[in-house]
Structure formats: structure tokens, C-alpha cells
Amino acid sequence: MRLQDKLDALREAFENGRFPLVPTRDQLDTMQRATQALIDGRQADQALKAGDTAPAFTLKDADGNSVSSQALLQRGPLVATFYRGVWCPYCNYDLQALERVRPEIEARGAALVAVSPQTPANSRKSQRDNKLGFPILSDPGTTVAARFGLRFALPDDLIEVYRQFGNDLARINDDPAWVLPMPARYVIGSDGVIAYAEVNPDYTRRPDPAELLPVLDRLRAGVPA
Template sequence: MKLQDKLDALRSDFENGRFPLVPTQAQLEIMQRATQSLIDSRQADNALEAGDTAPEVTLQDADGNTVSSRSLLSQGPLVVTFYRGVWCPYCNFDLQALEDARSEIEARGAKLVAVSPQTPANSRKSQRDNKLGFAILSDTGAAVADKFGLRFSLPDNLIEVYKQFGNGLTKINDDPSWVLPMPARYVIGTDGVIAYAEVNPDYTRRPDPFDLLPVLDRLRAGAPA
């Protein structure tokens, strides 16, 4: 089953009460309005895109090791996915789909990492629960997401819904700001130039990871991505 098919089924289950957490109609409407408001803001239009130079970043992985984009790019192209956190089932399906594609990605000489505002402890849980063979890097305050143009602040009414669901992002992220990255996926060439970018303010919509493979093939062949 394609990733988007799984996400569509998840959304249907959630909205129709076939999910462990059953939202009220009022909660659903707040969530839907918040997503539509982010879409309407056109913030995604200002995110980094193919042809832009990616910022150099240094972050820590879930075990406290320092990881730099420069070091990763010295080994080959880099696939970066921005991950909202352990609490988001859509995001976890996304990570699982990336893990399914990881061997094909690595066979093309690329590295795969996720970037999330959550704490290292929560990233370890994400890696364990989703059986990941790639690192989740901690982006405190979504500072790196901001460099990519992805960081946004949750509206107050959505914050209240998340609290009602038990998703206390201030604790999960160890940050008081209630900010998240828009889901996004990038392929960065060894020259630091972005070869592929997919940004969607609707967190229920994700590209299939296997769509990355032709981009990586072109980079490997030295052709324009």
C-alpha cells in the first residue's frame, strides 16, 4: 500500500471515531481550520526549494552525538525529512515508509536523517517504536526548520486541543514556544544545493519516499536533478 493510501485510511479512521483517540466535532473543526489557515497563509511558498543552497547545520542525534550536514554531505547526497514528533501518527507512518525505502536510498550513495524539535529521549522512542535504521536529529525550538522556512506557531485554540489530547509539546520538545515544522522532505546534493523539495502545510499529505529515487539516480549520474 502506498504511503498516501495509509495516511488517507488513518485520517478516515480518526475523523470517523475508529481510532483510540476519538475527537469531538468541535476539536475536528479546530484542527481542520488550523490546517487550512496555514495553507492559506502561503508560508510554504517561502520555504527553501530546489535550486536553493541548504544552510549548513550541526545538531545532536538521539544519543547525544554531534552530527553536521557538512560531514554527511562529504559522504554523498543527503535526504532530510522534517518530523513533527513521536506523538503524530501521520509522521510515524512517514518515518516507517522512509525506513522501507532506506536500503534503496543508501544503495544510491545517499544518507537519510530526520530532523525534529522533540527531545533526544523522544527521538530514541521514535526510533525504537518505528524500527528505524536512521538518525533523528534534535532541532531545539525548530531553529533549523526556521532556516528552511518551515517553522510555524500553533494557534491558541489548536494548542488547547493538543492539550486535551495529552500532546503537551512543551514537555515533548522541552520548549515553551509551541512551534512545529511543516512536514517537508529535501534531497541535498554534495555541493549543498537542494535537488528536490516537497513542503506541505497539510500534515496528512506526504510524498512517497520512492519518488526520491530518480532524483538520487540523476545526482549519482552527475546530471541535473
Template sequence: MTLQDKLDAMRDDFENGRFPLVPTRAQLQTMQRATQALIDSGQAENALRAGDRAPEFMLQDANGDSVSSRALLARGALVATFYRGVWCPYCNYDLQALEEVRAEVEVRGASLAALSPQTLANSRKSQRDTKLGFPILSDPGAAVAAEFGLRFALPNDLIEVYRQFGNDLPKINDDPAWVLPMPARYVIGMDGMIAYAEVNPDYTQRPDPAELLPVLNGLRARTQA
């Protein structure tokens, strides 16, 4: 079963009352309307893409240690994935799928890092729950996500639904703003240029991590030439 198969099955369970959290029809409609509005906004098309230079960043990992993109890129290519947070089951499946290919990524000389606006404590919880062998970096205010063109503000009706679900983003992120990154996956070469970009305003859709491997093969071949 592919990652997207798992996500589709989870979405079907959620929308048909087979999930621990059972939404009302009105809540579902609000969520679907917000996703469609984000798609229609065209923001994903304006995010950074392959051929653009990636912004540099320095963020804290779950242990509070500083991690810089420059240091990661000095060792090899970087796979950077932006995700919403520990509270998002789609994101957790995505992280687990990345962990499953981590060895394949690392054998190609690359490293993985996940970026989320959540607090360090929530990153630690996310790391424990998903048993990751790569760092989760805290991106306060989704500031780095904004540099990549990924940050968006939640509409008021969706904020109310999230509150009803108990997803208190100001508490989870220690930030009064109700902002999130669109889920995105980037491969950044050692030269700082983006070699692969996948951004989807529909958080239930994620690319298969296997797509990363040919890109990493190409980058490695280029550095060894």
C-alpha cells in the same frame, strides 16, 4: 497500498471515531481550520525549494552524538525529512515508509536523516517504535526548520485541542514555544544545493519515498560524470 493510502485510511478512522483517540466535532473543526489557515498563509510556497542552497546544521542524534550536515554531505547526497514528533502517527508512518526505501537510498550513495524539535529522549522512543536504521536529529526550537522556512506557531485554539489530547509540546520538545515544522522532505546534493523539495502545510499529506530515487539517480550520475 501506498504511503498516502495508509495516511488517508488513518485520517478517515480518526475523523469517524475508529481511532483510539476519538475527537469531538469541535476539536476536528479546530484542527481542520488551523490546517487550512496554514495552507492559506502561503508559508509553504516561501520555504526553501529546489535550486536554493541548504543551510548547514549540526544537531544531536538520539544518543547525544553531534551530527553535521557537512559530514553527511561529504559522503554523498542527503535526504533530510522534517517531522513533527513521536506523538504524530502520520509522521511515524512517514518514517517507516522512509525506512522501507533506506537500502535503495543508500545503494545510491546517499544517507537519510530525520529532524524534529523533540528532545533526545523522545527521539530515542521514536527510533525504537519505528525501528529506524537512520538517525533522528533533535532540532531545538525548530531552529533549523526555521532556516528552511518551515517553522510555524500553533494558533491558540489548536494549542488547547492539543492539550486536551495530551500532546504537551513544551514538555515533548523541552521548549515553552508551541512551534512545529511543516512536514517537508529535501534532497541535498554534495554541493549543498537542494535538488528536491516537498513541503506540505497539511500534515496528513506526504510524498511517496519512491519519488526520491530518480532524484538520487540523477545526482549520482552527475558526480560520476
């Protein structure tokens, strides 16, 4: 099953009360209104795109080790996915789908990392629960996400809904600001230039990881993506 088919099924189950957490109509309306406002605000248009130079970054992995994008790019292309957090089931499905294609990504000489504002302890839980063989890097305050043009602040009514769900992002991220990255996926060439970019303010919509493979093939062949 394609990733988007799984996400569509998850959304349908959530919105129709066939999920462990059953939202009220008001809660659903608040969530949908916030997503639509992010879409209408066209913030995704301001995010970095293919052809832009990706900012270099160094972040800590779940074990506290520093991971440098420049060091990874010295070995080959970098696939970076921006991830909301362990609390987001859509994001976890996305990570699982990336894990399934990770061997094919690595066979093409590329590295794969996820970037999330959550604490290292929550990243360890994400890696364990989703059985990941690639690192989740902690991005405190979504500083790196902001440099990619992905950071946004949650509206007050959505913050209240998340609290009602038990998703206290101030605690999960160790940050009182209640900011998140828009879900995004990038392929960065060894020269630091972005070869592929997919940013979607609707967190229920994700590109299939198989789309990454032809991009990596073109990079390996020296053909502009």
C-alpha cells in the same frame, strides 16, 4: 500500499471515531481550521526550494552525538525529512515508509536523517517504536527548520486541543514556544544545492519515498535534478 493510501485510511478512521483517540466535532473543526489557515497563509511558498542552497547544520542525535550536514555531504547526497514528533501518527507512518526505502537510498550513496524539535529521549522512542535504522536529530526551538522556512507557531485554540489529547508539546519538545516544522522532505546534493523539495502545510499529505530514488539516480549520474 502507497504511503498516502495509508495516511488517507488513518485520517478517515480518526475523523470517524475508529481510532483509540476519538475527537469531538469541535476538536476536528479546530484542527481543520488551523491546517487551512496555514495553507491559506502560503508559508510553504517561502520555504527553501530546489535550486536553493541548503543551510549547513549540526544537531545532536538521540544518543547525544553531533551530526553535521557538511560531514554527511562530503560522503554523498543527504535526504533530510522534517518530522513533527513521536506523538504524530501521520509522521510515524512517514518514517516507517522512509525506513522501507532506506536500503535503496543508501545504495545510491546517500544518507538519510529526520529532524524534529522533540527531545532526544522522544527521538529514541521514535526510533525504537518505528524500528528505524536512520537517526532522528533534535532541533531545539526548530532553529534549523526556521532556516529552511518551515517553522510556524500553533494558534491558541489548536494548542488547547493538543493539550486535551495529552500532546503537551512544551514538554515533548522542552520548549514553551509551541512551534513546529511543516512536514518537509529535501534531497541535498553534495554541493549543498537542494535537488528536491516537498513541503506541505497539510500534515496528512506526504510524498511517497519512492519519489526520492530517481532524484538520487540523477545526482549520481551528474544530471541536474
